[in-house]
Amino acid sequence: MKKIAILSDIHGNIIALEKVxxxxxxxxxxxxxxxxxxxxxxxxxxxxxxxLMDRDWIHILGNHDRQLVNxxxxxxxxxxxxxxxxxxxxxxxWLRSLPPSMxxxxxxxxxHGTPSSDTAYLLETIEHGRTRLAAQYEIExxxxxxxxxxxxxxHTHVPRIVELSANTLIVNxxxxxxxxxxxxxxxxxxxxxxxxxxRYSILEFANDCWRAEMIAIPxxxxxxxxxxxxxxxxxxxxxxxxxxxx
Numbered sequence: 001m002k003k004i005a006i007l008s009d010i011h012g013n014i015i016a017l018e019k020v021x022x023x024x025x026x027x028x029x030x031x032x033x034x035x036x037x038x039x040x041x042x043x044x045x046x047x048x049x050x051x052l053m054d055r056d057w058i059h060i061l062g063n064h065d066r067q068l069v070n071x072x073x074x075x076x077x078x079x080x081x082x083x084x085x086x087x088x089x090x091x092x093x094w095l096r097s098l099p100p101s102m103x104x105x106x107x108x109x110x111x112h113g114t115p116s117s118d119t120a121y122l123l124e125t126i127e128h129g130r131t132r133l134a135a136q137y138e139i140e141x142x143x144x145x146x147x148x149x150x151x152x153x154x155h156t157h158v159p160r161i162v163e164l165s166a167n168t169l170i171v172n173x174x175x176x177x178x179x180x181x182x183x184x185x186x187x188x189x190x191x192x193x194x195x196x197x198x199r200y201s202i203l204e205f206a207n208d209c210w211r212a213e214m215i216a217i218p219x220x221x222x223x224x225x226x227x228x229x230x231x232x233x234x235x236x237x238x239x240x241x242x243x244x245x246x
Contacts, residue, residue, distance in 0.1 A: 001030045001105075006173040006201040008035035008112075008154030009062070012043040012083060013177025013240075014051060016198035019219040020176050027202060033104075035154035036062025036112040038095070041178065042231035043224055045083035049091045060110050061098045062154065063118040069096040082231060109148035113155040116144065119185060123172055124156045126189045131156065136164060150203070150210060157181065157191055159199050161212045171212050174199030177224075180239035195243040196221040 005024040010017050024032070034057050039045035052059065067080050069092055076084055084092075100118060102110045112118040122142050124131040134142075139162065143151070151170045159174030176199065180192040193199075197216035204211050221240050228236035239245055 002205045003027070003029045004203045005029045005032045006035070006152055006171060006203060007032065007176050008173050008200075009037045009157050009175035009178060010034075010039070010048060010052075011037055011041040011064075011079075011175070011177040012039045012045040012048045013041070013198070013224050014044040014047045015223055016177045016217075016219050016221070017048060017051065019217050020198050020200050023215065023217050024200065024202075029202065032057040033108070033110055033152060034059045035110060035152060035173070036060050036098075036118070037064045037154065038062065039087070040064035040068060040079045040083045042079065042082050042228050042233040042236055043177070044227070046086045046088075046091065049087060049094065053091070053094050058102065058104070058110070059098050060102055060112060061095070061100045061118065062112040065095050065098065066100065066118060068092065078233065103148065107149050109146060109151045111151065111153050113153065114142045115146045116142075118155070121156050122151075122153045123160050123162055123170065124158060124191075126187060129189050131158065131189060131191055133160070133162075139170070140164065158193060159201070159214045159216075161214070169210060169212065171201055171203065173201035174214070174216075176200060178236070178239060179243040180245050182235060182245055190245045192239075192245055193243045196241060197243075 039049050114120045114122045125134040157175035160172045162170040182190045202213045225237045225241040
């Protein structure tokens with residue numbers, strides 16, 4: 001593999017995903033890695049999962065995917081509950097079949113959050129209700145004994161490229177489908193990227209090293225915002241339209 005597309009946190013936003021796929025198809029990538037949280041949210045979960053099931057991509061579970069298939073429906077939050085009600089047994093079984101992480105060619109480690117938790121942030125730390133770039137020692141502590149050369153993570157929806165050393169590259173591609181959100185875990189905080197664009201990354205091996213490129217694609221975000229509003233999620237409507245929460 002010389003060129004890889006990295007996607008994460010689609011959250012049922014099929015129109016953003018389709019725009020991203022049209023873009024990456026022009027870049028002649030060898031593989032696509034998809035880092036989880038595929039469908040949860042008030043948008044188009046069924047259409048999204050059917051699209052993904054037809055793709056020859058490498059997929060792993062995100063925390064919302066795990067909750068969808070492992071939690072009792074009565075325990076679901078609003079985003080998981082909406083998605084669960086839209087999906088068939090076959091689609092839920094496909095999600096259930098996905099691994100929580102994956103190591104590829106002893107070089108790439110695909111995770112959603114950290115190596116030990118799909119609900120923890122690897123590259124961000126929460127302070128005063130917002131996130132900041134984690135300190136190097138914080139990231140190293142969260143990685144534990146992980147020794148992979150290239151670590152690919154999602155979960156925070158914030159695109160970042162971090163190099164801990166000459167031998168460790170960490171890439172979070174950002175979110176395809178949700179550029180801003182608020183959460184109560186582990187404490188109340190907001191995450192904002194400041195743009196409505198759909199995001200993904202390209203890794204390319206050239207001149208004996210891997211180069212990472214962050215890509216932000218404009219799409220018809222007003223349609224996604226309208227769908228969120230239709231389903232009573234005004235927080236998602238604002239986030240999808242603006243990349244901010246307030």
